[in-house]
Amino acid sequence: MDEHSRNDSILQHIARHCEKIFTLQERFGKDISVFLSDIAYYDSVFMNLLQIGELANRLPKKFQEAHGDIPWRQIIDLRNVIVHGYGTVKSTLLWKTICDDVPELHSRVLGILAGRCE
16 A cells, blocks of 8 residues: 555544544534533543544654644644543543534545545
């Protein structure tokens, strides 16, 4: 698999994990109190954010620099906090991330993929 195909595959997986978070929001709603009280919702979001960070970390630095409008370092850092300091993640930060940042990431990733198909 060449580098472009590998990167595209990673981006497609990132998009799918974003979409899983959207599905969770549709199922459980966009109420932070439900997010904080429903362990299935909370843990599912955690797992998808962890996967997004894992995938982002697999993208070459050169690719990340070429798409510097996406905060790759922050995405990877969030993954590291989730893995190494589960209890220290602020729930309100996660809520903001899934409501604001994940849709933006999804849109930008789809834009990169669409640009490759032209």
